[in-house]
C-alpha cells in the first residue's frame with residue numbers, strides 16, 4: 216500500500232528518506248536543548264548561589280554570635296569586677312576598724328570623704344557601720360548616740376530583742392541616707408541573713424533584694440547591701456563560734472540597683488537588655504534589674520540570649536543578657552545579600568547567554584537545512600528535484616548491479632497542461648502541478664521516488680522492479696490518477712499524461728542511457744496519441 220512520504224520542505228517532517236541521519240531530529244534536539252540547557256544552567260547557578268549565600272549568612276550569624284558572647288562576657292565581667300572593687304572598699308573600712316580600738320564618727324566621716332564615693336565608686340548609695348549591741352547595752356548605746364549630738368536617735372524599729380544592729384555611722388551623712396540612721400538591720404530577715412553569713416564566714420556577704428530604708432516615694436529603686444564583719448580588737452578569728460563571740464559590728468555598703476547598673480553601662484549605646492535576678496530563681500519577685508523593663512517573653516524568644524549565674528560576695532545572681540534589635544542589625548549581612556543579588560544576576564545572565572548561543576546554533580542549523588532542501592528538492596511541489604533523483608538513480612543502479620535486481624524508470628509528461636496556464640494563469644497551473652505531485656506520491660511505494668524534473672515533467676523511480684507486470688500496474692495506477700479530473704480553485708481540469716518506461720539492466724547498461732530510453736519511450740507515448748503508457752523497445756527488437 217502506498218504511504219505518504221514526508222514532505223521534504225517541512226522542517227518537522229522525517230527528512231530525505233533513504234534512512235540517512237535525520238537532520239530535523241537533530242534540529243529538534245537542539246530546539247529542546249534550547250530550553251533545557253539554559254534552565255539547567257540557571258538551576259545550577261542558583262544552586263551554587265544559594266549555597267554561597269547560606270554560607271555567608273551562616274558566617275555572619277556566627278560572627279554575630281561571637282560578638283554577642285564577647286559583649287556578654289565583658290558585661291558580666293564588669294559587674295563582677297565592680298562588686299569586687301566594692302568589696303575592697305569595705306575591706307579598707309574594716310582595716311580602719313582594725314587599726315583603731317575605737318573608730319569615732321569623725322574618723323569614719325573623714326575616711327569615707329577621702330574615698331570620694333560619688334566620684335570614685337558611683338553606685339554606692341551609702342557606706343556605714345552597724346554596731347552589734349546586746350539587749351543589756353542598747354539603752355546605754357542609744358544614750359551615748361544622743362549625747363553625741365543626735366537627741367532624736369533611736370534603734371528602730373522599737374521592741375525588745377536579744378541583739379540589736381542599729382546603724383551607727385552612715386556616709387555621706389546627708390539627704391536620704393539620714394533616714395537609715397539608727398535602723399536596726401537585724402530586724403529584717405533578708406539583711407539579717409547576709410549579716411549572719413558575713414559574721415560566720417569572716418567574709419563579705421551580699422544581701423538579697425531589699426528596698427533600702429533610704430528610699431522615698433521619688434525614683435524608687437530596688438537595692439541590696441554588702442556587709443563586712445568587724446571583730447573586736449582587729450582580730451581575725453578562725454572559727455564560726457569564735458567569730459560570733461568577737462563580733463563588734465558590720466561595715467556595709469548600700470546599693471541602689473538601677474543607679475549601679477546604669478553607671479556600669481556608662482555612655483555606651485544600649486545594645487543588650489540586661490536582667491539581674493536575686494538568688495537562683497528567675498521570677499518577677501526576684502528580678503532586681505531590667506534594662507528595658509519589658510516583658511521577659513520577648514527576651515526569651517530571642518536567639519541571642521545568655522543566662523549566667525554570677526557569684527557576688529557569697530551570693531548568687533542570675534544575669535540574663537539579650538541582644539536588642541540594634542545589636543543584630545549591626546551584623547554584617549551585606550556580604551550575604553551581595554552574593555544573593557550577584558548570584559541571581561549572574562545565573563540569569565548565563566542562562567540568557569546559553570539560550571542565545573543555542574538559539575544561534577538552532578538558526579544556523581535551520582538555515583543549512585533549508586539550503587540543503589533548496590538544493591535537492593523542488594520548491595513548488597516539495598518532490599526531489601533532478602539532482603536528488605540522479606543521486607538515487609545512481610544508488611539504485613549500483614544496488615541492482617550488486618544484487619542482480621532490476622530498476623524501472625518512468626518518465627511522466629503531462630498532456631495538455633499549457634492551456635491551463637494560458638487560460639487560467641500560472642498560479643492555477645502551479646496548484647495543479649502540486650496536486651499532480653500529491654497524486655504521484657499516492658501511487659507509489661515508500662521505497663520508490665517521485666521527482667519533478669521541471670515544467671510538467673515528472674519521474675518515478677522504482678528501485679525494485681522485479682516484474683514488468685508490477686511496473687505496468689504502477690504505470691496504470693499513475694495514469695488513472697492523472698486522468699481523474701482536477702478540481703482547482705473552483706475549476707475542473709481534465710488532463711492526462713504520457714508515460715514512458717525503461718528498465719535496467721534489460722534496456723540500458725547505465726543510468727544515462729536509462730534516462731534517455733525512458734524519455735524516448737515517453738515521446739513514443741506522446742506520439743501515439745497521449746494518455747498512454749509506452750515501454751521502451753529497442754529499435755532492433757521485435758514487438
Ligand SMILES: Nc1nc2c(ncn2[C@@H]2O[C@H](COP(=O)(O)OP(=O)(O)OP(=O)(O)O)[C@@H](O)[C@H]2O)c(=O)[nH]1
Pocket residue numbers: 595628629630631632633634636640641642643644645648669670671
Ligand atoms: N504553472 C507552471 N507552469 C509551468 C511551470 N514550468 C513550466 N510550465 C509550463 O508548462 C508548460 C509545458 O509545456 P508543454 O509540455 O509543451 O505543454 P503541454 O500542453 O503539456 O503539451 P504536451 O506535453 O504536448 O501535451 C509550458 O506552458 C510552461 O510554461 C511551472 O513551474 N508552473
